[in-house]
Amino acid sequence: MSSTSTTTTAVTLVTPMRPAEGPWRRAWRQFIHQRSAIIGMAIIGVLVFTAIFAPWIAPFDPTEVLLGKEEGIQKRSGPCLHLFGCPPDRPQHIMGVDGNFRDLFSRVIYGARLSLFIGFVTVSISVAIGVLLGAVAGFVGGWVDNVIMRVLDVVLAFPFLLLAIAIVSVLGPGLLNAMLGIAIVSIPAYARVIRASVLSAREEEYVLAARTIGLGPLAILFGHILPNAISPLIVQATLGIGTAIIEVAALSFLGLGAQPPTPEWGSMLSAERNQVFTAPHLVFFPGLAIMLTVLGFNLLGDGLRDALDPRLKV
Amino acid sequence: MLRYTLRRLIVAVPVLFGVLLVTFVLVRLIPGDPCTAQLGEKATEAICARFNAEKGLDKPIPVQFGIYIRDVLQGDLGTSIRFNRPVTQLIAERLPVTLELGFFALLLACIVGVPLGIIAALRRNSAIDVATMVISNVGVSMPVFWLGLMLAYMFALLLKDTPFQLPPSGRLTAGVTSVPFYVVWGWEVDLKSGFGQVLQFFANMYLFNSLITFQWEVFRDALRHLILPAMALGTIPMAIIARMTRSSMLEVLGRDYVRTARAKGLADVVVTIRHALRNALLPVVTIIGLQLGTIFSGAVLTETIFNLAGVGRILYDAISTRDYPIIQGFTLAIAFSYVMINLLVDLSYGFLDPRIRY
Numbered sequence: 001m002s003s004t005s006t007t008t009t010a011v012t013l014v015t016p017m018r019p020a021e022g023p024w025r026r027a028w029r030q031f032i033h034q035r036s037a038i039i040g041m042a043i044i045g046v047l048v049f050t051a052i053f054a055p056w057i058a059p060f061d062p063t064e065v066l067l068g069k070e071e072g073i074q075k076r077s078g079p080c081l082h083l084f085g086c087p088p089d090r091p092q093h094i095m096g097v098d099g100n101f102r103d104l105f106s107r108v109i110y111g112a113r114l115s116l117f118i119g120f121v122t123v124s125i126s127v128a129i130g131v132l133l134g135a136v137a138g139f140v141g142g143w144v145d146n147v148i149m150r151v152l153d154v155v156l157a158f159p160f161l162l163l164a165i166a167i168v169s170v171l172g173p174g175l176l177n178a179m180l181g182i183a184i185v186s187i188p189a190y191a192r193v194i195r196a197s198v199l200s201a202r203e204e205e206y207v208l209a210a211r212t213i214g215l216g217p218l219a220i221l222f223g224h225i226l227p228n229a230i231s232p233l234i235v236q237a238t239l240g241i242g243t244a245i246i247e248v249a250a251l252s253f254l255g256l257g258a259q260p261p262t263p264e265w266g267s268m269l270s271a272e273r274n275q276v277f278t279a280p281h282l283v284f285f286p287g288l289a290i291m292l293t294v295l296g297f298n299l300l301g302d303g304l305r306d307a308l309d310p311r312l313k314v
Numbered sequence: 315m316l317r318y319t320l321r322r323l324i325v326a327v328p329v330l331f332g333v334l335l336v337t338f339v340l341v342r343l344i345p346g347d348p349c350t351a352q353l354g355e356k357a358t359e360a361i362c363a364r365f366n367a368e369k370g371l372d373k374p375i376p377v378q379f380g381i382y383i384r385d386v387l388q389g390d391l392g393t394s395i396r397f398n399r400p401v402t403q404l405i406a407e408r409l410p411v412t413l414e415l416g417f418f419a420l421l422l423a424c425i426v427g428v429p430l431g432i433i434a435a436l437r438r439n440s441a442i443d444v445a446t447m448v449i450s451n452v453g454v455s456m457p458v459f460w461l462g463l464m465l466a467y468m469f470a471l472l473l474k475d476t477p478f479q480l481p482p483s484g485r486l487t488a489g490v491t492s493v494p495f496y497v498v499w500g501w502e503v504d505l506k507s508g509f510g511q512v513l514q515f516f517a518n519m520y521l522f523n524s525l526i527t528f529q530w531e532v533f534r535d536a537l538r539h540l541i542l543p544a545m546a547l548g549t550i551p552m553a554i555i556a557r558m559t560r561s562s563m564l565e566v567l568g569r570d571y572v573r574t575a576r577a578k579g580l581a582d583v584v585v586t587i588r589h590a591l592r593n594a595l596l597p598v599v600t601i602i603g604l605q606l607g608t609i610f611s612g613a614v615l616t617e618t619i620f621n622l623a624g625v626g627r628i629l630y631d632a633i634s635t636r637d638y639p640i641i642q643g644f645t646l647a648i649a650f651s652y653v654m655i656n657l658l659v660d661l662s663y664g665f666l667d668p669r670i671r672y
Binding site: 150157170242253254288302 | 330332333336343344345447452454455457458459461463464466467608610614618619629633641645649653
């Protein structure tokens with residue numbers, strides 16, 4: 001009898017306490033309370049949706065030349081929406097028609113696919129190489145660290161885009177080479193982030209503990225140090241996706257990236273840039289698409305930084 | 315401070331050497347050779363052999379590199395294959411264009427960005443603050459080439475025949491010429507000499523040149539041509555500077571010494587500027603220094619759009635025509651400017667914060 005009553009008391013004492021909140025859960029809670037992060041997520045959500053469902057959203061094939069297939073189509077004609085008072089005898093094109101009689105809206109929609117692909121692949125390449133170099137430099141130290149970091153310093157001494165241009169010239173113009181060029185040029189940023197984290201983690205007690213129980217250097221590096229260095233990397237990579245998209249578009253703009261008729265936003269802009277005074281819509285929409293995409297990743301990156309790195313909170 | 319400066323310059327030598335080595339190897343990896351790129355159809359084997367012998371391109375690459383390094387140490391950056399002119403002369407002609415554009419763009423970025431950041435921090439969470447954050451977020455996401463084209467469209471076409479109309483290309487209106495200051499002042503200079511090239515370098519910064527010689531018509535014209543490219547190039551740095559100023563000010567405004575300054579009855583303006591801003595500027599200056607990369611990279615795009623004969627343009631053309639000496643020389647010049655400007659930035663810390671001693 002008395003024992004039951006003790007148990008009941010114990011239960012009432014325990015129930016009001018909630019389980020401790022893990023760091024990821026806390027980060028998530030902080031993350032979803034930020035306006036910028038939410039907006040960023042929303043933009044990227046729309047983008048991903050557009051990319052997946054592009055064939056259903058786009059009214060035309062992005063490379064289809066409509067001359068002769070559609071009555072009354074005019075080269076570089078402006079946006080025409082019947083809903084907004086465009087005469088019903090003219091064919092409807094939400095963002096107008098480009099210099100090759102293609103529907104600009106369809107091209108911009110398909111461009112979302114390419115841009116996401118460009119952003120993720122480019123950043124993945126530089127993260128993979130950057131993490132490896134940074135981790136080795138920080139963990140091994142000594143002359144290895146010195147050599148790696150000085151080589152990366154040389155990369156940083158070049159203006160970003162010019163080095164990328166030179167690399168693409170070596171490899172030959174094309175979308176994949178442009179992505180590779182931008183990826184190579186971005187390596188130092190990731191290597192530095194990881195190296196800094198590794199350096200500070202190397203002296204932590206949990207690393208000492210791991211060493212004491214006899215773990216090898218690789219197990220310590222991959223099992224204990226890198227997982228603790230992951231949050232600054234996530235932030236850097238998210239912001240890097242935006243940068244990669246903008247820089248690859250810049251290379252395409254210079255004619256070194258995606259080649260026509262690929263519906264890539266930068267090359268679409270490049271193709272019509274001399275028409276900016278007569279057909280500004282052909283420059284405006286692809287550029288707006290680039291800007292919104294990059295904005296989405298930047299906002300998301302900022303939100304992640306505030307959520308994952310409590311030290312940076314003002 | 316002198317010792318620190320010297321040490322920094324010595325540390326820069328291996329980096330500059332690395333830059334030279336990488337450039338030297340990289341340009342030779344670009345498919346195609348200068349001879350075919352220059353002569354096109356006429357490039358037969360015999361002609362190319364003579365061409366290469368003339369330019370010293372027939373020697374083994376390590377030997378070429380040795381010769382190049384020897385020449386560079388003597389201040390000779392070689393001769394452009396395409397223009398057949400000394401690279402130093404071309405640098406004296408082109409680098410000022412980019413430096414002037416970059417300087418003006420950064421100036422614009424600071425003039426707008428710093429006050430915007432201060433006001434946003436002082437009126438935290440107000441409409442101005444939110445607007446500043448929106449502007450800076452949108453600003454950093456803007457592709458330079460798109461912004462440039464849109465600005466050209468807006469100011470050259472939409473605002474045509476209004477006082478805000480601005481020219482969308484070139485450095486001066488046809489018919490306007492900037493007379494070099496050494497000509498105005500009647501100096502006898504040998505333009506081929508090193509000194510003459512330094513003078514040309516400064517004279518080619520039209521704003522600077524017309525300012526010191528009181529050619530106001532030229533100054534006004536050059537300024538009007540510079541505004542659009544500078545706006546395009548300066549927007550990203552402006553956004554970053556505004557954001558940095560804001561967060562740095564917010565941090566400083568919460569400090570004890572700011573509260574003390576307020577408590578002893580100092581005017582708000584004095585507290586903001588003398589006590590808070592001066593301390594908040596340190597990270598801002600660092601960020602400004604870091605924008606140089608953005609500026610030089612953006613210059614390639616801006617110069618393409620606004621038809622400016624600057625470094626970005628000539629380098630881009632040189633890569634496609636395999637003009638090795640130009641690529642090498644200009645890359646070295648850019649890397650050197652980088653090192654120098656970063657050194658100036660670091661030295662300015664001591665000026666902003668007397669606690670920092672070198």
